[in-house]
Amino acid sequence: MHIYILSAATVFLFYTIWSQPKSRLPHFDETLRELSFGDINFLHTTDTHGWYLGHLNQRQYSADWGDFLSFTTRLRGIGHARNFDLLLIDTGDRHDGNGLSDLTNPNGLYSSDVFMEQDYDIVTVGNHELYVAAVSELEYNTVVPRYGDRFISTNVEYLNNDGEYVVFGNRKYRYFTTEVKKYNIFALSFMFDFKGGNEKVRVTPIDTVVKEDWFLDLLETHTKKPVDLVLVAGHIPVSHSWQELYILHGVLRTYFPDTPIQYFGGHSHIRDFTLLDDKAFALQSGRYCETVGFMSLSNIKGDNIAIDRKYIDFNLQSFLHHTKKATIEEFNTEEGLLISEKLMNYSNILNLGESFGVVPQNYYMTGADYYSNDSNSLLRFFETDILRELKPKICHENMDPISPPLSNSRIVLINTGSIRYDLYKGDFNRNSQFIVSPFKNKWKVLQNVPAKIAHRIQAILNKGPYIFENEIDGTIDLEGLLSPYQREINSRMLTLKLRYGQTTTDDLGNDGDDTIHRPLPHFAVPNVIQSYEYTDQQKPVDVVFYDFIERYVLWALQKACDGDHLLYYSLIQQLTFYNDCEEEYNVGELLKKYSLKHWQ
Numbered sequence: 001m002h003i004y005i006l007s008a009a010t011v012f013l014f015y016t017i018w019s020q021p022k023s024r025l026p027h028f029d030e031t032l033r034e035l036s037f038g039d040i041n042f043l044h045t046t047d048t049h050g051w052y053l054g055h056l057n058q059r060q061y062s063a064d065w066g067d068f069l070s071f072t073t074r075l076r077g078i079g080h081a082r083n084f085d086l087l088l089i090d091t092g093d094r095h096d097g098n099g100l101s102d103l104t105n106p107n108g109l110y111s112s113d114v115f116m117e118q119d120y121d122i123v124t125v126g127n128h129e130l131y132v133a134a135v136s137e138l139e140y141n142t143v144v145p146r147y148g149d150r151f152i153s154t155n156v157e158y159l160n161n162d163g164e165y166v167v168f169g170n171r172k173y174r175y176f177t178t179e180v181k182k183y184n185i186f187a188l189s190f191m192f193d194f195k196g197g198n199e200k201v202r203v204t205p206i207d208t209v210v211k212e213d214w215f216l217d218l219l220e221t222h223t224k225k226p227v228d229l230v231l232v233a234g235h236i237p238v239s240h241s242w243q244e245l246y247i248l249h250g251v252l253r254t255y256f257p258d259t260p261i262q263y264f265g266g267h268s269h270i271r272d273f274t275l276l277d278d279k280a281f282a283l284q285s286g287r288y289c290e291t292v293g294f295m296s297l298s299n300i301k302g303d304n305i306a307i308d309r310k311y312i313d314f315n316l317q318s319f320l321h322h323t324k325k326a327t328i329e330e331f332n333t334e335e336g337l338l339i340s341e342k343l344m345n346y347s348n349i350l351n352l353g354e355s356f357g358v359v360p361q362n363y364y365m366t367g368a369d370y371y372s373n374d375s376n377s378l379l380r381f382f383e384t385d386i387l388r389e390l391k392p393k394i395c396h397e398n399m400d401p402i403s404p405p406l407s408n409s410r411i412v413l414i415n416t417g418s419i420r421y422d423l424y425k426g427d428f429n430r431n432s433q434f435i436v437s438p439f440k441n442k443w444k445v446l447q448n449v450p451a452k453i454a455h456r457i458q459a460i461l462n463k464g465p466y467i468f469e470n471e472i473d474g475t476i477d478l479e480g481l482l483s484p485y486q487r488e489i490n491s492r493m494l495t496l497k498l499r500y501g502q503t504t505t506d507d508l509g510n511d512g513d514d515t516i517h518r519p520l521p522h523f524a525v526p527n528v529i530q531s532y533e534y535t536d537q538q539k540p541v542d543v544v545f546y547d548f549i550e551r552y553v554l555w556a557l558q559k560a561c562d563g564d565h566l567l568y569y570s571l572i573q574q575l576t577f578y579n580d581c582e583e584e585y586n587v588g589e590l591l592k593k594y595s596l597k598h599w600q
């Protein structure tokens with residue numbers, strides 16, 4: 001049991017170095033599970049998506065990247081003292097989803113600079129490093145050289161300026177010896193079968209790579225060297241239902257039948273741990289700087305490998321506790337404080353703290369029930385208040401301004417995938433705007449749709465296939481991929497006054513989260529939501545929607561027309577832009593407009 005003493009001076013220092021003075025300290029009274037260190041230990045981050053400032057309105061995840069650096073420094077110190085190895089792994093998706101990364105050009109200019117302060121042992125790319133050519137270039141030209149032979153990629157390539165495809169990293173693998181225990185590690189890194197990359201990148205799917213001679217030769221060569229552990233850093237879910245992982249595992253086992261294999265995964269934004277066989281372990285460590293994954297292995301050369309895995313909440317209480325520091329002064333390192341200062345500087349340059357109002361209550365995506373009109377449902381709030389902020393407007397040249405008949409009713413439809421994160425009570429600023437919805441889409445309209453037809457569209461879309469959100473992985477939170485997520489926790493725990501937080505069930509049970517929480521409620525969400533403003537229920541409706549879902553809406557319209565082809569074609573003849581000002585009227589901007597009016 002540790003007692004945390006926060007002196008007035010500490011708190012003062014803390015507030016002055018903190019990037020947002022209004023941010024709060026974590027709950028220092030929560031019960032934590034201990035990390036069980038082994039001969040070799042790993043800290044794992046994945047899908048950080050630029051959240052290096054921490055979660056300013058969620059204490060549970062309120063540590064920043066500077067705190068994380070102090071944490072790894074302190075833990076390395078413990079490792080040296082106790083004679084164990086500690087390795088740091090990052091499995092990609094460092095861009096998109098936070099003002100710090102999304103407000104610079106290219107995206108990630110400042111956030112990469114902050115990320116690179118951390119001394120990782122293995123780093124690889126995620127799909128969010130591959131969408132936009134300028135982002136791939138930035139990664140290749142700055143992050144790859146920063147990490148040198150520690151940046152690896154087995155199946156992603158980059159088209160360099162000489163027109164040659166080269167490894168997106170230093171090499172396709174890394175073979176190295178650990179500092180303390182002198183283990184020989186053979187590390188590989190794989191991206192899932194991703195087809196949406198820009199013209200400067202190429203991903204070869206795992207099921208192709210495992211049939212290629214160079215890869216089989218590489219494995220063969222390493223069977224002749226001492227290998228104590230095979231390590232795979234993947235931007236790929238570790239779920240039992242992810243086929244590619246098993247294809248890879250099957251091939252690795254052919255060459256290394258008895259060697260322990262440790263996988264690190266990502267992309268589906270969950271905490272998960274799976275056992276692939278009795279010597280193959282796979283850890284996935286959440287998203288958005290909410291989680292630091294911890295993995296330890298002991299006795300890896302023997303038959304009975306002892307393991308532990310923990311999902312560490314990204315806050316100072318957890319960081320202090322696991323490094324056995326009683327005060328923040330004792331915990332902080334000079335380097336960590338400098339990163340916090342650097343973050344503050346970037347935040348100021350980007351004006352991220354500019355406040356647009358104060359959110360009066362928490363609004364949840366899946367944590368409140370949309371279907372029972374829970375007043376905490378973020379989706380209901382969008383329907384009743386936010387989407388109404390949309391006005392018709394044309395910004396780009398060569399577009400005819402539209403003037404919808406004023407007497408028409410209006411429906412504004414969006415896919416729920418375009419809303420990416422909860423909205424928490426507290427300051428609503430430029431950063432929060434990006435967090436809730438980073439997408440820049442335009443709006444289209446189907447005009448004068450007969451009311452009867454217009455009202456069928458939403459229901460048809462909600463019965464239809466899942467609409468994938470814009471190039472963002474959050475969508476992968478599909479039921480099939482969730483680890484057997486257990487909502488009930490035993491009633492004994494509920495009677496303790498636990499706070500809500502993540503409760504993970506994985507192949508080792510339900511004791512993986514370092515902080516013991518009550519499970520967050522989790523409700524189903526529809527594909528699309530809509531606002532409805534009417535003059536007269538019988539009047540024709542202008543159906544306005546995010547252009548990203550155009551093909552889905554047209555598909556639904558056709559079904560709604562129920563065989564009346566003439567009507568369908570006459571309606572789509574008039575399909576046009578309603579508002580093409582994506583900088584001024586995207587969903588995040590609508591929220592800002594609302595905040596400026598109502599949350600002052």
Ligand SMILES: *[C@@H]1O[C@H](CO)[C@@H](O)[C@H](O)[C@H]1NC(C)=O
Binds near residue numbers: 338339341342345
């Ligand atoms: C932050 O900005 C101040 C003022 O420009 C500068 O003196 C300081 O060196 C910067 N700190 C870091 C860590 O970049």
Ligand SMILES: *[C@@H]1O[C@H](CO)[C@@H](O)[C@H](O)[C@H]1NC(C)=O
Binds near residue numbers: 371373
């Ligand atoms: C929720 O609100 C919608 C739209 O206002 C309404 O159609 C529906 O009946 C309400 N559901 C419940 C359970 O109150």
Ligand SMILES: [Zn+2]
Binds near residue numbers: 093126
């Ligand atoms: Zn991601």
Ligand SMILES: [Zn+2]
Binds near residue numbers: 093126267
């Ligand atoms: Zn991803």
